[in-house]
Amino acid sequence: MKKQLIAALVLLAPLCISPVQADQKSNGPVAQAPGTVTFYVTRHGKTMFNTAHRMQGWSDTPLTAAGVEVATQLGKGLKDVPFTAVYSSDSGRARETAKLVLAAAGQSNPIIEESSLRETCFGSFEGTLESVTWEPVAKKLGFKDFESMGKGLGKSEITLDQMMDTLASTDPSGQTETAAQVRTRMQNELRTIAGKVSAAGGGNVLVVSHGMAILTMLKGWAPDDQLREPLKNASVTKITYQNGKFTVGQVGDMSYVEKGKQ
Numbered sequence: 001m002k003k004q005l006i007a008a009l010v011l012l013a014p015l016c017i018s019p020v021q022a023d024q025k026s027n028g029p030v031a032q033a034p035g036t037v038t039f040y041v042t043r044h045g046k047t048m049f050n051t052a053h054r055m056q057g058w059s060d061t062p063l064t065a066a067g068v069e070v071a072t073q074l075g076k077g078l079k080d081v082p083f084t085a086v087y088s089s090d091s092g093r094a095r096e097t098a099k100l101v102l103a104a105a106g107q108s109n110p111i112i113e114e115s116s117l118r119e120t121c122f123g124s125f126e127g128t129l130e131s132v133t134w135e136p137v138a139k140k141l142g143f144k145d146f147e148s149m150g151k152g153l154g155k156s157e158i159t160l161d162q163m164m165d166t167l168a169s170t171d172p173s174g175q176t177e178t179a180a181q182v183r184t185r186m187q188n189e190l191r192t193i194a195g196k197v198s199a200a201g202g203g204n205v206l207v208v209s210h211g212m213a214i215l216t217m218l219k220g221w222a223p224d225d226q227l228r229e230p231l232k233n234a235s236v237t238k239i240t241y242q243n244g245k246f247t248v249g250q251v252g253d254m255s256y257v258e259k260g261k262q
Contacts, residue, residue, distance in 0.1 A: 035198045037241040039190065040081065041207045041214055044097040045071035046233045053130045057122035057177075057210075060092045063100075067233060071097045074234040075104025076260030083109050084203025087193060089117035089210065097234070098208040104260070109206075116189035119210030120164065120182050123175030137166045154228050160215055179216050186217035194241040215251075222248040 045067030049056035063071065078101065088098040090113040098111045125133045131146045138149035141158055152158045161179040168176040186209070197205055211231040218227055218237065231237075231252045238249040 033202075033242065035202045035242070037194045037197045037202050038204045039194075039207055039239040039241065040078065040083075040204065041209060041237045041239060042074065042097070042101070043211045043214060043231045043233055043235055044091075044093045044208055045069075045100070047093050049127070050233065055122045055125045055128050055130060055133050057119045057126055058091070059122075059126040063093055063096050067093070067097075068100060070234040070257060071100035072104045073257045073260035074236070075101035077256030077258070078206075078260075079105045081105070081204050083107055083206045084200075085109065085112065085193070085197055086206045086208075087112045087114055087117065088208035089113065089119070089213075090115050091118055091210070094208045094210065098206065101206065101208070114189055116185040117207065117209045118213065120212045120216070121175060121177045122167075123171045123177075124173040125167070125171060125176060134163075134167070136170055137163060140166050140170070156225070156228065159224070160212070160227060161219065164212070164216070179219075182213055182216045183219060186213055187221075190217065190239070190241075190246070194246075198241065218248060218251065221246050222251055226251040 045063045047056065047063055047067055048061035049059075050067075051064055083102075083105075086098055086102060086109040088094040088111055094117070095111060095113060102109060102111070122133075134146040134149065138144070138146050141149060141152075141162060143149040143152055143158075149158065149163070153160065153163065164177075164179040164182070168178045190207070193205060193207070197203055214231060214237060215227050221239070226248075229252065232254055234257050235252040235254050236256050237251045237253065240247045240249070
């Protein structure tokens with residue numbers, strides 16, 4: 001396992017080149033007009049690097065036992081939602097999560113992998129401890145340390161965009177993505193998927209992606225006060241596409257996981 005992990009980091013880390021309001025009270029599908037697309041956008045299950053608090057962008061580590069469990073619970077919670085299409089990033093942790101969700105939901109859709117749905121590329125910071133990586137960013141932005149910067153984000157004293165762009169400016173390799181780069185590729189991908197599914201009559205679409213990338217994509221689509229907290233593993237953000245417009249429901253909804261525990 002250790003050799004596989006090192007190999008994955010060596011291959012992925014150096015090459016970071018950027019390629020209607022939903023019903024928030026119900027976990028089941030809602031009636032929708034022809035051509036309407038409802039996205040269930042979820043963050044992957046917990047991984048080794050999540051557990052170790054290390055930077056994990058385009059590098060990849062496998063799901064932990066807890067990650068497998070929460071992905072399975074999510075799938076059980078989504079068993080009453082028939083998916084027209086399933087997409088994931090091409091990272092192993094997202095692909096595995098999609099497989100587990102579908103299996104637990106009793107569905108067998110093909111999983112379409114898209115590199116545009118990847119997490120933010122962290123360039124030379126891939127695999128480093130989060131606290132060590134973000135400390136210089138915190139100081140540049142006027143905070144005492146990483147922890148106080150996180151609290152500042154929650155209090156609207158700073159934005160995620162500022163954090164990401166400052167990190168990118170400190171990467172000596174120049175490979176860390178800016179917020180605008182991540183947002184552009186993520187939003188463009190969702191528009192592409194929405195167009196295809198809508199033209200085919202619409203339906204529900206499962207998208208498995210990554211925490212920071214999802215939050216960055218949502219800026220401009222959802223109120224900023226909904227984008228202050230990190231997304232939990234296997235949380236769901238429901239987005240409806242109708243007549244060319246995206247409408248975001250609850251961000252980071254864990255009710256599907258809770259339903260799957262029952």
